[in-house]
Amino acid sequence: MTAFDVRPITEEERRSTFDLLRRALHSRRVTDDVWARIGESWPAVHKFGAFDGETPVGIVSSYDTEIAVPGGRAVPVAAVEGVGVRADRTRRGVLSAMMAVQLADFAARGLPLAVLHASEPTIYGRFGYGSAALGKTLRVARPAARLHERVPAGGDVRLLTPAEAVKDLPALYRRIGLHRPGMIGRPDSWWPISHDRHVGPDGDHLVAVHSGPDGDDGFVVYATITRRSLGSPDEGAVLEVHDLHAAGPVARAALWRYLLSVDLVSGVHARHRPVDEPLALLLTDHRHAATLAVEDDLWLRPVDVAAALAARSYRAAGPVVLAVTDRLLPANTGHYEVGPDGARRTDAPADLALDVGTLGMLYLGQWAATTLAAAGRIEVRDPAAAVRADELFTTVTAPWCGTHF
Ligand SMILES: CC(C)(COP(=O)(O)OP(=O)(O)OC[C@H]1O[C@@H](n2cnc3c(N)ncnc32)[C@H](O)[C@@H]1OP(=O)(O)O)[C@@H](O)C(=O)NCCC(=O)NCCS
Incomplete structure (x- = not known):
């Protein structure tokens, strides 16, 4: 097992972590000229590195922006980018440790949602991200x-x-x-x-x-x-x-x-x-x-499930109660009633049970609840509720991100 610490990067570690990322993504190190042009896009803000001593072996980054949610509101979101682990340090939990720290930071800062584009579809589901918009x-x-x-x-x-x-x-x-x-x-x-x-x-x-x-x-x-x-x-x-x-x-x-x-x-x-x-x-x-x-294009993770569900609108249909589980942010685990008037926590028994990543798939309207249920991703306790959830969550236009990050 390799020992490493995860901590925010310092100003002096911007260039070395950027180079680490470039190498992980099979790109060339930046020259001084290029760094002079783009270095300001890699500030030492919202970046967590994994360090073996003083040497960076992994990096996760994000920037704060807004995302349009169904109904038209623009909601604060962390756009996760710049994820890489040094090739000789992969598959020993470096990314998992960095993601846990990053998610805890998002939650502490009150962000309702996080999004990313995945280089490979197998990486982010375990951290509660779901494929939320196709391209x-x-x-x-x-x-x-x-x-x-x-x-x-x-x-x-x-x-x-x-x-x-x-x-x-x-x-x-x-x-x-x-x-x-x-x-x-x-x-x-x-x-x-x-x-x-x-x-x-x-x-x-x-x-x-x-x-x-x-x-x-x-x-x-x-x-x-x-x-x-x-x-x-x-x-x-x-x-x-x-x-x-x-x-x-x-x-x-x-x-x-x-x-x-x-x-x-x-x-x-x-x-x-x-x-x-x-x-x-x-x-x-x-x-x-x-x-x-x-x-898959955009992946989405509800960071604060109650705030995320309350931020979007729903189409006309009877309410449903969702039982959501969240392994990494357990405060989200609970029951939520979702209806045309909005969403709130409830103690009522659940109609549908799903993990937070599947809620991410449902959230922007890309996937129907009945499709996710047929794929074994939603546990249906009341079949009529799955059809109501289809009607509630569906959107007129398909979701789409359209921004590379
Ligand atoms: C993807 C990457 C960041 C993963 O980092 P890592 O430190 O190896 O990840 P972890 O060791 O924390 O892996 C956690 C789990 O995910 C799995 N996993 C991680 N990356 C995977 C991949 N690319 N394919 C399949 N499974 C993967 C691991 O096997 C491990 O599974 P386990 O919990 O069952 O043992 C790293 O491989 C990398 O830098 N790849 C090249 C750059 C890249 O693709 N970056 C992502 C840009 S979106």
């Missing part, structure tokens, strides 16, 4: 794919210079707003790493912005990927969409219309798009937009 990967064929004539049109799409992108994108993202459950705010510290990767000196992405009658209302960050090689000389270039946000259907259609108009590419690929984004339906032939995969 789909699309491939749209060019030049075959065309928007049909009734697709709303209007406004103008223009390319930004890198300097304009750095200056304008943060405000444009804020302007578009958190209009789907699962979307999160991007604090100022989020942008430098993204800018550096995509539009900075080492980045190769372009940024196009749509403006409508009220000004800029959508953007896409994309790159051209060349697939031609000795082995496949006929393979053309494709556009790869990294980040696409639009305030409404006109801006969204205009951005896709623009992407599909770019010459000399054989297709447009996009990963982690909303599962209900109607791209195929914008086309004259929906088969030109193929869904290649639907994967």
Whole structure:
């Protein structure tokens, strides 16, 4: 067993823990130049390291932001990022120890929710996170794919210079707003790493912005990927969409219309798009937009179950009583009544029993309670209650995060 201590990192340990993270994720160490550009995005705040003596062997990080929950409220959330353990110290409980400290910190700071993107789906369930919003990967064929004539049109799409992108994108993202459950705010510290990767000196992405009658209302960050090689000389270039946000259907259609108009590419690929984004339906032939995969995207953990359940709204249906268990934050273990008027703790007998990670799966409306019950993740004590829970928790739009962190 390796001995290690878990504690907040110091100012002096920012660079070494960032390098540790990069190595765990199979990326190169940052150069001094790059660190000068992005170091401010890795402050010594809300970061817990595992140390063998003075040497860091693991790191977990998060930043505080807001998340849109069903009903439209923006609720405080910890966005967990920067998770890595040194390759020669994995599978000996380093992450488990760091996660326990991090969760206790979230609870002590009164955060109702925590979210993350998982590199592998097997890692975070044991810490009470559940797969809460899915994303789909699309491939749209060019030049075959065309928007049909009734697709709303209007406004103008223009390319930004890198300097304009750095200056304008943060405000444009804020302007578009958190209009789907699962979307999160991007604090100022989020942008430098993204800018550096995509539009900075080492980045190769372009940024196009749509403006409508009220000004800029959508953007896409994309790159051209060349697939031609000795082995496949006929393979053309494709556009790869990294980040696409639009305030409404006109801006969204205009951005896709623009992407599909770019010459000399054989297709447009996009990963982690909303599962209900109607791209195929914008086309004259929906088969030109193929869904290649639907994967877990955002994972969510209720940190304060009572506050989390009270923060979202519910659709009209009779109330249900949930028995929730939480191994790591036992104060959450208890019964909660959820109904169209809201949610509260109760002593009433439970209709459905589930662990806190499964509640995370239910929370944004991605999964139906009856589906989770059929998969053995919810214990049903009253079958009619599972159907009521479906109605209560369902949302009009599918949840979606749309932010890499
Ligand atoms: C993922 C990672 C952080 C796990 O750290 P770790 O210190 O090895 O995790 P722990 O030892 O605390 O593991 C706890 C449990 O999870 C399991 N587990 C951890 N990582 C796993 C993985 N990648 N695949 C399958 N199981 C995993 C362990 O086997 C252990 O199971 P047990 O409790 O039944 O024994 C580490 O492997 C890593 O840095 N990977 C590369 C970077 C990465 O993927 N980071 C996550 C970014 S989202």
